[in-house]
Amino acid sequence: MADGNAQTSREIEDWFDDHGLPYFTGDHAERVEGWLSSKRITAVIVxxxxxxxxxGIVVGVLVTDDGSWGTFAGVAVFLALLGLFAGRFLRMGTMLRWAVRRTFGSLGLMFPLLTRALPLLLLAVTFLFINAEVWQVAALMSRHVLWLAVGFFSVIATVFLLVRLPEEVRRVEREVAGDRLADSCAGTPAAEAARQITATPADLPRFARANLVLVLLFSQAIQVLLLSLGLFAFFVVFGSLTIPDTTVASWTGEAVTDLPSSLGKHLPVTNELFQVAVFLASFAGLYFTVYAVTDETYRSQFFAGLSNELEQAVAVNAVYVSLPRDE
Incomplete structure (x- = not known):
């Protein structure tokens, strides 16, 4: 019996890892928590x-003598190093891979959700696209300032999601109980054990709850990214067909320029059109994110597709922590 429980525990731990839930495995969660609560994490951040x-100083002072380039370089290095640390040590790469697999495995379910927001979104951003002031702002930005603006929109969207997503996790925690727990374990390594032992879902540890929030965050972020890429393509095509270079020059007051050769080989559009398309596509991503977390109908449809996964995670965790273990 003890060997069977040990085997079930190992299978459940593998299932957690395969479903982007590394913090549901006690050893890893304790190791990460120990790191984050110690002085070592402070040293890493410093x-x-x-x-x-x-x-930023090297690029802004010694290389380009341009403070804005230094800011861009500093932010880029900070995000790259932080992402490397989070992806490798904090295992966020595991969560992201699962979110990518799930999103691309259910594209057919995603399109009906997007069509709820697209009509009003297209109306708003298309009006901005033919607005001269938007071209004067976005087309004349230096490229690194454009990417800083895109990063700023991304941060704001992430904050909106992190405020609202924990509510969905708490709701699922409350609903998984009684017979629903065993039903939720169907198709998982915990299915047989769920029928043999009495498992009650206790409150999830804070790192396990954070794991679920991050999985939801990555799933929503990938949807927003796909939407933004689609709108970017729409703006490039629409602008190429309807807005001549003479109109762009009259709006911006500057001559139209080509993309740098590295991009121009793959995307034969003007630099001004590229920048406006990127700026409005990222702004539309922020708009869509705000819509997604405030519109109750959209939220219910989006989370209906994820509720089974969330309930399964909570139920399997309840069985995992209830399995008898040898001391």
Whole structure:
């Protein structure tokens, strides 16, 4: 019996890992929590910030003599190092891979959701696209300032999601109980054990709850990214067909320029059209994110597709922590 429980535990741990839930495995969650609560994490953050500041100074003062380029370089280095640390040590790469697999495995379910927001979204951003002031702002930005603006929109969208997504996790925690727990374990390594032992879903540890929030965040972020890429393509095609270079020049007051050769080989559009398309596509992504977390009908449809996964995670965790273990 003990060997059977140990085997079930290992299978459940593999299932957690395959479903982007590394923090549901006690050893790893405790190791990460120990790191984050110790002075070592402070040292890591200080080193990352120092590397980012040093990169910004080198680029902004010694290389280009342009403070805005230094800011861009510093932010880029900070995000790259932080992403590397989070992806490798905090295992967020595991969560992201699962979110990517799930999103591309259910594209047919995603399109009906997007069509709820697309009509009003297209109306709003298309009006902005033919607005001269938008072209004067976006087309004349330096490229690194454009990417900083895109990053700023992304941060705001992430904050909106992190405020609202924990509510969905708490709701699922409340609903998984009684017979529903065993039903939710169907098709998982915990299915047989769920019928043999009495498992009651206790409150999830904070890292397990954070894991579910991050999985939801990545799933929503991938949807927003796909929507933004689609709108970027729409703006490029629409602008190429309807807005001549003479109109662009009259709006911006500057001569139309080509894309740098590295991009122009793959995307034969003007630099001004590219920048406006990127700016409005990222703004539309922010708009869609705000819509997604405030519109109750959209939220219910989006989370209906994820509720089974969330309920399964909570139920399997209840069985996992209830399995008898040898001392």
């Amino acid at each position: 080193l990352i910030i120092a590397a980012a500041v040093a990169s």
